Amino acid sequence: MANACGVDFGTSNSTAGWVQPGKSSLLALEDGKATLPSVVFFNADDDEVSYGRAALANYLEGYEGRLMRSLKSLLGTSLIDGQTEVAGRALPFRMLLAQFIGEVKRRAEEQAGEAFTHAVFGRPVFFIDGNPAADKEAEDTLSDIARSVGFRQVSFQFEPIAAAFDYESQIDREELVLIADIGGGTSDFSLVRLSPQRATRVDRRNDILATGGVHIGGTDFDKYLSLASVMPLLGYGSALTSGAQIPSSYYFNLATWHTINQAYTRKSITQLADLVRDARERSKLERLQTLIDERAGHWLAMQVEEGKIALSASPSATMELNRFSPPASLVIHRSDFENAILPLVDTVDRTVLQLLTDAGVSVDQVDTVFFTGGSSGVGLLRQRIAALVPNARKVEGDLFGSIGAGLALDAQRKFG
Structure with a gap:
């Protein structure tokens, strides 16, 4: 039915899918591309809002405004009930999410030439680790927001299960598949029996042997790389003349995508000015102060992300930090990155082992590991997951589109 779509609202990128005979299910959301980066820019100069790649371009071109x-x-999280300041006005975070999801819906409908009233949204296995109440609240919040932008019926599917449905459409025999979905915010896993025959069933609960996940993803890898390699240039780990450590909150805020704007509050800027005067390595704190004064936190996060991506293909990479004062050229090494993220990878490793235990499946019973999600390109993480099931075939899906395509299939099955 034309009124049912799948929506993958991702931490880093979002997609929308609609099953059409003979065509790709993913709809082009920006410049002919299926992915729309999950970014909003409020342009204070022109009093306009832009999304996705256009938002990033406007920010990098130096327009005054706010990037989210x-x-x-x-x-x-408790932040969802808070608000942020945009052009001197308070903007509730719930409204911010509604603006972005509403834009995804509008663009999907424009491409399809149809109005979508039903949707299956992807969700991580756990929005919040170890807190069922917060997890339910997160799903309820997303459901409320989806309905507020015009979806009359909203259903949810675990993101790795959606990726499994996409993979299932490509096979010709039964397989026991470990789905490894490493996204921007979470690492999610499912162990699923898949086959062309099983694909015809609406109810797939008996085919899902186990699901698991942990709130670790690409933005966490960015954060740890930033703290290990870049933030020391801004004074992270240094001390005041009294011997006390420089507070780490400035660095953690700047290294974490969704908290960067907290470094720009009046209170934070005033406190930083006092720290600069008392810093042992004053030049580093002055560099931090200039970066914050210029609202260049998102620019820095983008340099770190690009450096991380470069390390997937090369043992080292150079970050040109030309907005530092003075400019700096920083060489980063894959070995240092892997050491920084090792505790995160160990946690993911344990999550997969627990999944196999929960399913009562031995490692040699798994036929295939299906990798999806943009952060599955991190070599160390991929190697560790693959090593857990050494006899399994390793398959790479569409890293940014498998979930959206699977959600579109699920929407077709659920809504007709």
């Missing part, structure tokens, strides 16, 4: 990214990370 990793919006999904607000779900399930």
